[in-house]
Amino acid sequence: MNLMLLKSDSIENNVAKVSGRQLEHLTQVQRLTEGDFLNLGEINGTMGRGKITMLTDEQASISLELGVQPPRALPITIILALPRPKMLRRILQTIAAMGVKNIYLINSSRVEKSFWQTPFLRPESIEEQLILGLEQAKDTILPSVHLRKLFKPFVEDELTGIVGKSRAIIAHPGAEKPCPINLDSQVTLAIGPEGGFIPYEVEKLLSVGFDSIHLGPRILRVETAVPALLSRLFPA
Template sequence: MNLLLVEPGEVADDATVALADRRAEHLRRIVGVTIGQTIRAGIVGGKLGTAEVSSDDGTTMILRLSLTAPASLPLPIELVLAMPRPKVLTRVIETAAAFGVARIDLTNAWRVDKSYLASPRLAHAALAYALRFGAEQGATTHVPPLAIHDRFMGLVDSRWPSATGGTPATRLLAHPGAPPIEQAALTWPLAVAIGPEGGWIQREIDTFVERGFTAVSIGAPILRVEAALSATLGQLLLLQRRTDLGG
């Protein structure tokens, strides 16, 4: 936990918050906070700042918030992700949230095992936990909205009805063997689609291209989804910083 995140409704009128859940336990056992110590804190979707530990009886920890910095800005990337295997789903969601992506769309695809859509890891509580955990790791108050689409074409038709319809205007399709990502004409914000283990089938690739997506690659290695996600977002983050610097 690199940032204590609290919901707006948890904050009392005197700017204190009472924690008696896994956050308090983590602060005690892992971080080792003591009374009077100050840690980084923020409101979900709101400001950043600090929290001072006022008291702790071993069950409930009281912290006083001082939030003066503006809310975290999301990374201007909308992530489209073919439904991962349940055993890696949580890690993938945590990683995307840690990067601070603007939103996440999980979609069915031809090479997605249909049993994945029935995984208990897709329960609202499980996904909400992974999103919050990732945001805490990434030290961002932005917790990305997440949607699940059981039909690939349902997602594509609703988000990008044509090559020029829908947003954002820049749309990337991660695909091994395509031109390097740094050669793409990038504007921000953008969307990036990452396929399942085994990749998108040709019909899905053609559909993406028809809807304005440009196929790009992050290099020669063919990676598992969790590695491909980190590598893709890392390269895009670097390219965005280069753009911001005028490079």
């Protein structure tokens, strides 16, 4: 954790009250005590630092000096075939850490039905992973994660509106064109499941304006492909 993220309701008059996981991190991992400073941010707000003014076993009071804007978001919407639960958690962290603010988790023929039953898709579980990613990267803006359990109506009824005027690409091993680099436009990026989108799904995505691109001859796991794609698509 490089930045502790606070919920708005824990802040009053520029003083934060911290308990639970965050208090434990503060005392056990960071080993801070009264008078110490730490990096802090308000979820969906600004960042800065705070001074611990009071510390008990149950709660810390922290006097805040916020006001620093979080880093710029990436101009991208990710359309991701729902990964297996364990990988889902890491990918949510990675996506949040890298500055993505809009994610659609969608169904695909190669997504196992059981993946939709995982408790890791509960809103509080998704938020937990996103916050871990933001705390790692030093950002405050929570990404929006949308679940779409039906591929066809999503593509036919909703995707055109999401794509808008953005550059729409599918990462697909074996595509002819390489992944573009250092784009300055808005991007919509579709990433298939392990094993890839099936041909019908690729056709549907092409039909609403997507273009297939590759990352080289190697087949990468989704959790490796995501940072590799984001890193090529936008300037550092």
